[in-house]
Amino acid sequence: xxxxxxxxxxxxxxxxxxxxxxxxxxxxxxxxxxxxxxxxxxxxxxxxxxxxxxxxxxxxxxxxxxxxxxxxxxxxxxxxxxxxxxxxxxxxxxxxxxxxxxxxxxxxxxxxxxx
Amino acid sequence: xxxxxxxxxxxxxxxxxxxxxxxxxxxxxxxxxxxxxxxxxxxxxxxxxxxxxxxxxxxxxxxxxxxxxxxxxxxxxxxxxxxxxxxxxxxxxxxxxxxxxxxxxxxxxxxxxxxxxxxxxxxxxxxxxxxxxxxxxxxxxxxxxxxxxxxxxxxxxxxxxxxxxxx
Numbered sequence: 699x700x701x702x703x704x705x706x707x708x709x710x711x712x713x714x715x716x717x718x719x720x721x722x723x724x725x726x727x728x729x730x731x732x733x734x735x736x737x738x739x740x741x742x743x744x745x746x747x748x749x750x751x752x753x754x755x756x757x758x759x760x761x762x763x764x765x766x767x768x769x770x771x772x773x774x775x776x777x778x779x780x781x782x783x784x785x786x787x788x789x790x791x792x793x794x795x796x797x798x799x800x801x802x803x804x805x806x807x808x809x810x811x812x813x
Numbered sequence: 814x815x816x817x818x819x820x821x822x823x824x825x826x827x828x829x830x831x832x833x834x835x836x837x838x839x840x841x842x843x844x845x846x847x848x849x850x851x852x853x854x855x856x857x858x859x860x861x862x863x864x865x866x867x868x869x870x871x872x873x874x875x876x877x878x879x880x881x882x883x884x885x886x887x888x889x890x891x892x893x894x895x896x897x898x899x900x901x902x903x904x905x906x907x908x909x910x911x912x913x914x915x916x917x918x919x920x921x922x923x924x925x926x927x928x929x930x931x932x933x934x935x936x937x938x939x940x941x942x943x944x945x946x947x948x949x950x951x952x953x954x955x956x957x958x959x960x961x962x963x964x965x966x967x968x969x970x971x972x973x974x975x976x977x978x979x980x
Contacts, residue, residue, distance in 0.1 A: 720954060789830040792840050792943070794867030796828055802854050802864055803846045 713757035718742075719750050723759060723773065730772040733762075835950040838926075840943040848934040851941060852912045855930065856882040866892065884909045888917065924952035 713719055718740055725731060725739065737747035751771055754760035761774045828842045844851050854860045862878040873892060876899055880888040889903040904918040904925065913932060919925035926945045933940040947953040 717951065720951075724954075785830050785832060788838065788840065789828055791867065792830060792842070793828040795864050796826075796842050796844075798864035798868065799851075799854055800826075800844065802860055803844055803850055806850050806854065806860075807846055 713753050713759055716750070716753075719754055722750060722754060722771075726760065726771060726773045730770050733769045733771060736771065832953075836947045836953050838945040838947075838953070842941050843935070844939045844941060846939060847937055848932040848939045849912045851939045852932050855932075856880070856909075856911075856915065865890075882906060882909055882915060922952075924948045924955075926952070926956075 721740065722736060725736065731739075733744065733747050733751060736751070737744050740747065742750075751760060751762060755762060755774075758774045760771050762769050762771045764770075826843045826845070828840065830838070830840050833839050854864070858878050858880040861880065862875050865878075866873055866875045875890060876893045877889070877891045879890075880886075882888070884906060886906045886909070887903070888906070889901060891899045891901045893899045902919065902921050904920040906915065906917045907927070908914065908916040912934075914929060916927065916929045918927055924947065926947045929942075929944045929946075931942045931944070933942070947956065
């Protein structure tokens with residue numbers, strides 16, 4: 699599949715290159731969670747989880763908010779609806795391709811090459 | 814989200830895209846031409862390269878396109894996003910049945926998908942199905958996450974383009 703890499707996106711790619719971080723995005727897609735509960739779920743130390751969340755936060759995939767002593771994580775704008783976006787993105791891409799393919803096919807038909 | 818787009822010639826041919834199961838992407842579209850014509854437009858490099866990279870995606874171009882479309886043949890496409898960086902996509906054709914189907918591998922990544930495109934003649938029209946199967950759920954997730962982050966920004970302008978086609 700065609701993907702275009704641009705410097706601002708490198709952060710996101712780096713953020714998502716790690717299976718645990720993809721798991722965290724997945725988890726937050728099902729509901730907000732505190733750092734503590736995420737650490738429990740992924741069986742890691744609080745410090746380890748904080749690091750992962752920081753990477754995701756820098757990429758804009760996760761936002762966190764501290765209320766009292768609990769830091770809650772939720773999906774940032776970019777992490778939302780990744781799947782729906784993915785489908786939509788592919789639809790746009792193929793739609794654009796097929797628009798042009800229609801034109802080419804029409805040319806071919808006019809050349810009498812459509813048998 | 815399901816705006817109808819007029820194809821060339823005013824045909825109402827919708828592109829449908831769905832994720833099937835954990836590991837598959839399926840795209841379907843009908844064309845107003847016999848399967849042999851649609852197959853040629855897909856299998857001849859000089860035609861293929863005219864439509865595979867949408868003209869409307871800003872700054873992306875295909876700098877080379879080698880396709881030896883036969884069972885056992887190879888292909889290699891190189892894209893440029895401006896600047897000197899190019900990105901290559903390449904693989905092998907596992908099976909080619911002229912006017913019916915083409916199956917190829919995607920070897921540029923660690924866990925590449927296998928892609929099948931079929932051309933089904935329906936009384937002078939053609940149902941095209943593009944079917945990508947990833948080796949694992951994780952491989953598809955990776956693709957999903959990567960392109961969901963990378964592509965929308967690239968393709969935003971397509972919205973305008975597509976909604977303004979057909980006058």
